[in-house]
Amino acid sequence: MLNEKMQDALNRQVNAEMYSAYLYLSMSAYFSSIGLDGFAAWMKAQAGEEMFHAMKIFDFVNERAGRALLYPVDEPPKEWESPLAVFEATLEHEKKVTGMINDLVDLAIELKDHASNNFLQWYVSEQVEEEATSDEILNKVRMIGEGKAGVFMLDRELGARTFVWPPPAGE
Numbered sequence: 557m558l559n560e561k562m563q564d565a566l567n568r569q570v571n572a573e574m575y576s577a578y579l580y581l582s583m584s585a586y587f588s589s590i591g592l593d594g595f596a597a598w599m600k601a602q603a604g605e606e607m608f609h610a611m612k613i614f615d616f617v618n619e620r621a622g623r624a625l626l627y628p629v630d631e632p633p634k635e636w637e638s639p640l641a642v643f644e645a646t647l648e649h650e651k652k653v654t655g656m657i658n659d660l661v662d663l664a665i666e667l668k669d670h671a672s673n674n675f676l677q678w679y680v681s682e683q684v685e686e687e688a689t690s691d692e693i694l695n696k697v698r699m700i701g702e703g704k705a706g707v708f709m710l711d712r713e714l715g716a717r718t719f720v721w722p723p724p725a726g727e
Contacts, residue, residue: 558622573610579632594715601719643694
């Protein structure tokens, strides 16, 4: 059975992951509006991944005989100054999410909730990847600067990313 304090924290994380999906969809819409369809596709795939993260926690709460509760999702920003500003915001957001995941792990350890701690280790690893990927793209955007050819090439590279919802465990 899931401790009520852990349940509440996990439900808040579901909300945070859904906000992340909204944020990345908003970034996708921004990129579409300025003609960077590859950047837009990358952000749309990122939004799908964040929804997967939310649902994974949602399912875990239910599996532990807890009660998954949903809260209103905050409205994300709609405009950015440039692709550089978008990826600066993306990296900062991923760092914030990393802190939230670390807080969840700390809570699981404090509560001696070994199942939640084990479950959350996947997210710890995932956040290392999320930050590294965001940082890599941010560095590429910084190197390109205002170079139109570089932006075009990066747009093509980012457009190759897709997200496929993973099958349930055991399939």
